[in-house]
Amino acid sequence: MSSLKLDVRVGESVSFESGRITVTVMDKSGKLARLSINANDDVKIEHIKAKASSLARNGLTVAR
Numbered sequence: 001m002s003s004l005k006l007d008v009r010v011g012e013s014v015s016f017e018s019g020r021i022t023v024t025v026m027d028k029s030g031k032l033a034r035l036s037i038n039a040n041d042d043v044k045i046e047h048i049k050a051k052a053s054s055l056a057r058n059g060l061t062v063a064r
Contacts, residue, residue: 017043 006014013024020040027034037045 008014008025010025010028013022015022021043022038024036024038025033026036039045
């Protein structure tokens with residue numbers, strides 16, 4: 001499995017699979033970033049949310 005960590009500014013994009021997938025940072029506020037994901041129809045996109053335990057390690061709580 002490949003891994004890559006990038007610092008990306010608002011308005012910048014990252015492309016994967018020769019352009020089949022493009023992720024653009026649309027907005028950032030505090031610890032949240034709004035991403036735009038453009039991909040071919042055959043690409044499955046899934047939002048994986050952080051578990052409460054991993055948030056707690058960073059001093060964050062889940063609002064309910």
